Amino acid sequence: MGPAVYLDYNATVPIRPEVADAMAAALEVVGNPSSVHRFGRAARRLVEEAREKVAALVGARPAEVVLTSGGTEANNLALEGTGRARRLVSAIEHPSVLQAAGAELLPVDGDGVLDLTALNRMLAADRRPALVSAMLANNETGVIEPVAEAARIAHACGAILHSDAVQAAGRIAVDVRELGVDLLTLSAHKIGGPQGCGALVARQGVPLAALLRGGGQERGRRAGTENLAAIVGFGVAAELAGDRGDQPRLARLRDDLEARLRHRLPGLRVFGAGTPRLANTSCFAAPGIDSATQVMSLDLAGVAVSAGSACSSGKVRASHVLRAMGVPAEEAGSAIRVSFGWRSEAGHVGRLVEAWSALMERRAEALPAA
Ligand code: PLP
Numbered sequence: 001m002g003p004a005v006y007l008d009y010n011a012t013v014p015i016r017p018e019v020a021d022a023m024a025a026a027l028e029v030v031g032n033p034s035s036v037h038r039f040g041r042a043a044r045r046l047v048e049e050a051r052e053k054v055a056a057l058v059g060a061r062p063a064e065v066v067l068t069s070g071g072t073e074a075n076n077l078a079l080e081g082t083g084r085a086r087r088l089v090s091a092i093e094h095p096s097v098l099q100a101a102g103a104e105l106l107p108v109d110g111d112g113v114l115d116l117t118a119l120n121r122m123l124a125a126d127r128r129p130a131l132v133s134a135m136l137a138n139n140e141t142g143v144i145e146p147v148a149e150a151a152r153i154a155h156a157c158g159a160i161l162h163s164d165a166v167q168a169a170g171r172i173a174v175d176v177r178e179l180g181v182d183l184l185t186l187s188a189h190k191i192g193g194p195q196g197c198g199a200l201v202a203r204q205g206v207p208l209a210a211l212l213r214g215g216g217q218e219r220g221r222r223a224g225t226e227n228l229a230a231i232v233g234f235g236v237a238a239e240l241a242g243d244r245g246d247q248p249r250l251a252r253l254r255d256d257l258e259a260r261l262r263h264r265l266p267g268l269r270v271f272g273a274g275t276p277r278l279a280n281t282s283c284f285a286a287p288g289i290d291s292a293t294q295v296m297s298l299d300l301a302g303v304a305v306s307a308g309s310a311c312s313s314g315k316v317r318a319s320h321v322l323r324a325m326g327v328p329a330e331e332a333g334s335a336i337r338v339s340f341g342w343r344s345e346a347g348h349v350g351r352l353v354e355a356w357s358a359l360m361e362r363r364a365e366a367l368p369a370a
């Protein structure tokens with residue numbers, strides 16, 4: 001069968017060797033970054049160097065970066081820590097945004113693009129202080145959202161804007177000032193860094209109350225001793241992610257995959273194909289076979305992909321993203337996501353196409369003759 005093929009980079013990216021090396025060295029460092037002695041100061045220097053690299057990736061000031069345990073915590077901090085009376089979130093957000101209590105859902109169109117007219121209307125209808133949360137790129141479809149326009153609309157209505165850029169960072173240009181966002185979420189493990197580390201970028205002047213209290217770390221915005229090795233790894237990953245030179249190659253792999261699947265199944269529906277998408281992501285439906293069965297069959301053939309949204313508890317549900325795009329439940333329930341990254345090769349596309357075609361053939365054989 002050959003070695004297993006990993007095509008699930010939107011779930012997590014294999015750690016970069018440079019990151020692993022830097023983390024191994026950081027594990028040897030003795031010292032709490034809050035201690036005033038030389039050991040503490042050396043650890044603090046490492047944290048601050050990493051913070052500078054993370055800030056540079058998104059055009060932020062180092063003081064605007066709040067280091068967290070990952071994208072989930074950063075999203076919670078943005079949604080809860082800003083204390084806004086209203087939270088308007090796009091219907092395709094990650095659950096860590098979507099599940100904010102009382103959040104009002106903003107619709108998307110059939111390609112999964114945020115409906116800016118609805119945003120304007122909903123903000124104008126109720127002038128209480130609001131936070132809008134619109135992700136920069138969707139984790140399931142790769143669709144790139146009109147965040148700069150959403151920020152302009154939000155500001156014109158006195159609202160602030162948060163953007164989850166977890167999937168966008170390292171894949172498209174992300175600059176907090178050009179986008180005009182007030183808050184932005186990053187996650188280390190989606191850019192080749194370690195799991196369990198991330199950041200919320202909170203622009204100067206945006207009030208943010210800590211969710212975790214009991215220490216003055218992160219300028220009072222996030223208590224707890226810093227995860228030194230992970231933060232060092234995040235810094236190195238952020239530095240590497242600034243070079244997006246691999247994206248055209250990933251786009252070719254993705255386009256080759258879609259062309260070959262369409263050749264096999266001419267009616268294949270690729271979600272978000274009509275609008276700008278991340279170069280590395282393809283989400284498509286194979287009608288008649290549910291997502292979980294496809295993922296398991298492909299896994300047996302040695303190819304790892306995901307069923308629509310990553311199933312955090314091992315359960316696979318029809319994707320809320322596809323449902324928000326108006327995709328019928330049955331079709332949404334047969335969608336899978338393929339995502340490429342730095343270790344992906346042309347041969348991996350061949351392995352997937354072969355395994356998927358075999359699955360389609362078995363399904364055709366199982367269908368009763370017409
Ligand atoms: N936001 C998006 C768009 C994601 O895809 C993910 C992870 O799947 C997260 C947030 C959560 O990030 P983390 O795994 O670092 O908590």
